[in-house]
Amino acid sequence: MDRLTAERRSWLMSQVKPKDTLPEIKVRKAAHALGYRFRLHRSDLPGRPDIVFPRLRLVVFVHGCFWHRHEGxxxxxxxxxxxxxxxxxxxxxxxxxxxxxxxxxxxxxxxEVIWECETRDPKTLYEHVAAAIKAKDGNQ
Structure with a gap:
């Protein structure tokens, strides 16, 4: 049984944002700190990726662990x-x-998929983003 009333649950679910979430902003800040520029939520691409690096032909989805079922x-x-x-x-x-x-x-x-739980530690996130970008852009 749900601990919340139907009205409270409805309000709570309405507060879940589809874009510009805190984990997404953390990933964008890490990429920007690495000196890379990107596009956001390109609607001409399947799934409307959260972050797009056109020159690198790289897209990054920042998935919420609950909604996208992060195993384990x-x-x-x-x-x-x-x-x-x-x-x-x-x-x-x-x-x-x-x-x-x-x-x-x-x-x-x-x-690339970066999970919400992977954005908690700034150093680890920075390394993850750097590895994802540099795997495709080996000269930088």
Whole structure:
């Protein structure tokens, strides 16, 4: 059973932002600190990637662990009410993510996923972003 009223749950879910989330902003700051410029949420690309490095043909998705089902992450727990509804929703999210990534790769883009929980430690995040960028841009 849900601990929140239906009205409170509805309000809470309405506060979940689709873009410009704190983890996404942290990733953007790390890329910017590395000297790279990028585009945001390009609607002409499948899945509307969070961060796009056009020159590098690299897209980065900053996924929330709960919504995109980060395996093994404690933030990816299953709600205790409406289990069937949530399982169906999560399955659709994961399938959509896979389809979008496959289509981007087919179009010649390199795809990186950075999970919400990976943005907690600034040093680790910076290294992750640097590795993702430099894997494609070996001369810098």
């Amino acid at each position: 992450c404690k933030k990816a727990g299953m709600p205790k009410s409406k289990i069937e509804f949530w399982q169906d929703k999560f399955d659709r999210n994961v399938a959509r993510d896979k389809a979008n990534m496959a289509e981007l790769q087919r179009l010649g883009w390199r795809v």
